[in-house]
Amino acid sequence: MKEVLVTVLLHEVAHSRAGDKGNRINLSLFPYDAEAYPLLAEQVTAEKVLALFRHRGATGARRYDLPLLHGFNFVIDEVLEGGVNGSLNLDGHGKTHSFRLLALPVVVPERFTRRR
């Protein structure tokens, strides 16, 4: 049986939380279904995540894989326009950026999406 692939926002497939330290943020990413972990590993690369934050001057992104937890930790450098102390942004801590990540489109089998 051939599986139906759908293009959806990452938000349909995974959840995320943002944290800050200085002018960096980290974004965790966990698929709802552990079986989607390898697919996300292929599609949600550090380069793609960095591209989401280029307009803010982000200079680098790293992905740490957590296979036992079926998740990832992205660390993005120089993304907070000065951090909570220097930024003019309303969200100086960057708490809302987990949902910028979750707006990334991915192609996955329909069974991995939250709303089938």
Next chain:
Amino acid sequence: MGKDDVFRVGNGAGFSGDRVDAPGPVVDTLIERGGPAALFFECLGERTVALAQLEKRRDPARGYEPMLERLLEPVLEKCIRHGIRILGNFGAANPQGAGRVVARLAERLGLGTIRIGVVTGDDVRDRVDLSTLEVYEADVALEASGELVSANVYLDAQPMVAALREGAQVVITGRCGDPSLLLAPLIHHFGWAADDWPRIAVGSAAGHLLECGGQVTGGVYYDPGYKDIPDPANLGFPIAEVSSRGQLVITKAENTGGLVNCQVVKEQLVYEVHDPSQYITPDVTLDFTGVSVREIGRDRVEVLGVRGKPAPERLKATVCFEGGWLGEGEVSVAGPNCLARARSIADVLRQRLRIRKLDVRARVDLIGVASVHDDDRGTLSSGYAGPEPAEVRIRLAASGAREEDVDQAAREVLALLTNGPAGTGGARWRTTRRIRTQSYLVPRSIVDARVRVGTAREMA
């Protein structure tokens, strides 16, 4: 884990500004479950000590957690009666002052004989030469660093352990490792050695998971239709159950909202973590790469595989400088053609700052179109080609070294009420002081933590 072998630590606050009615159900649950337990409060963000230091300059008696009495009054007597020790970093810039407040509160509640411990020594303003220290992690390069406001080292759990050993029933600290607040009563109860890395790691991981309060019970987690939680208005605060051998279960207060499941524990495990194999606390270097989680009951998640490596040789110190001023002004537009009117306001504000030659760095947000995800140039809002919003709130933010310039910039928003486009309303503006922080690595040898334990009567 064996029943007799478990020590419970509940969390009563995850930041300065947390819900003051959260500790009550945590304490009730600790009492109901029986067995040895402690309660901790984490109230210090990176800048909180600096803001408290500024407050202490205005009034030397203050500079501690402003909600201290509101947080402790409902639970202090119960905790004392049931042998639940309380630890908190509500000392901020003035641990002695916080100690006096708790002492007076205790006296007022008829608890004048309780023992209070105050830890000092985190304030290293007079002990460090910044020019010789290595920078740890920076905000962007400090432009023309202002006057030094505060310099505080993250103390480890040991001074709190010493206070507990001297019989302190309430321990008050200033800056310390956030996880150290939960670790200290575990070290005291189980008699763990400071270099028993596997156990110190488990206690510190528990502290890391609980130090943000509701963030491990459904706060910062719930997303309607995707990740629902029961009764978020009554979010229950977390409790860690730790055994002498280092087993760890995360649970929460009974008869409250929120939840503890694998998803929320995983999110919080990685929260503010960079390299998961090197999460540094003053007590231990944590390695989360071997961690797994499993649900073992309703609102019960076991955390397995936490590893520990030796504590760092140097401690982190956060140094805060005066950082000039921030001015903010906002107005709203709504209804037909509101996006065009909002864009016009943004243009006019940028022109006004130039016309008035105000020495500020500025940014304009179109809230409802793009703001928190945007950059200072407005890349997302100027490129926006989506549907007409129902309303837009326009926000100007300006920073600079001179209060006068910054305040004048913010007031340009106010002036739009009569000079701006049709239907402009709801103006608000304010000017506040900014703090800049920089973290350094400090040799442990220059830190001299002191512990003073006395009765409430002696300290009041």
